[in-house]
Amino acid sequence: MASLALTHARFQLLETVRIPMALIGSAFFPAFSMIFFVVPFVGSDPVYATYATASMITFVVMTSNLFQYGIGVAEDRAQPWDPYARTLAVGAGPRFLGRIMAGLILMTASLLPVVVIAAVATEATITLGGFLAAVGAVIVISVPFTLMGLAIGYSLPAKAAIVVAQVLFFPLAFGGGLMTAPGSAPGFVETIAPYLPTGGAARLMWAAVGDFPFDLASTAALVAWTVAFAGVAAWAYRRDEGRRFS
Template sequence: MSSLALTHARFQLIETVRMPMALVGSAFFPAASMIFFVVPFLGSNPEWATTATASMVTFVVMSSNLFQYGIGVAEDRAQPWDPYARTLPVGAAPRFLGRILAGLALMTLSLIPVIVIAAVLTEATVTPGQFLAALGVTVVSAVPFTLMGLAIGYSLPTKAAVVLAQVLFLPLAFGGGLMTGPGNAPGFIETIAPYLPTGAAVRLMWAAVGDFAVQPASVAALVAWTVAFAGVAGWAYRRDEGRRFS
């Protein structure tokens, strides 16, 4: 069972790697943003470079999960291969687990360039403790964005999922303050950002790597988003199972 989940994950990764456009979206854009914006403008200030890197990490967590699951799952559902795989002597679980594992692997792969660029080309710095805290925040904040992606992928056809993922992605990035430093966003964004999933996640990330204070209301908002996305994802998954496999 667990080895089958790994098999599913492995073949999904092979498919993704053979279509490198998917990797460009999740890995190239954050790395390029680091090189063109963070390195020249903020790279020499340790504090700014560190928070900017934290923002970019949150950006990767959001965008890679949103696109991986939102578009990937919608595409899978449209393929006749999916019902065929259901006739093989396993349940639906290994395929689902395999997709989650593949998504986590791709997220990690997209994070590596950001971290390497920050370490080599900027003054960004973290203590080992801060690094572990940031790692923990990465894992925790991957959950709501994974669920958001699954909710989109299971409830919409491919074309609509692609559009919705793209429509959500920029407002989530800017609205959450990922493109601006702590306290530097335009006023209305500073007001709403703590309550958006991206803004709440990046605030936890800033708190992990610097002396930014954790805002309880913002954490509560992230928990609420996670519960809400889990509800929609669960509903959409069961509806999809009911339509195609019951």
């Protein structure tokens, strides 16, 4: 199964490389925001530059997984190859694992510009322990957004999935406080942010890279969202399989 999963991952990566705008697009907005908003305004402040970088990393994790899985899965479902692959003796497991591996690689590639800009153009600082904690936090927060993308991809046709993903990403980013420094968002955003998946993810990242206090309530909310997205994704997958193969 591992060999087949790697083959599917390579196939997914080749598909993306052949349309490079898909990768460029997922990295453009965070890199653009770093250059035009973070660097000139808080780039010289080590604390705020570090938190801003963590927010942009959270934004990349959200958008990368939301679009790769939400739109990618929906588009694959519309192709003849998808139902054929799901009827093979090995089942859908290798292809699913391959998609996850390819998604992690593409997400990492999208994160690199943000990290490089923070390193060379800002005063953002991080300890070795903070860096390792941040890597762990990225892995943790990628789970709910991957499940969110899968829920969208298996629930909706491609055209609808594109619209839903595009409509969701900005309100989630703004409502989660990713566009402002910790504690600096408008009052209503500060109230709702800890209970949104983006707000919980951002607070986990802020706690990993700096002295931001660990927020148990927002982490519990993030876990609850993860469970909810997992339930919707599993339901949507079973419904899709029942509709097309029963």
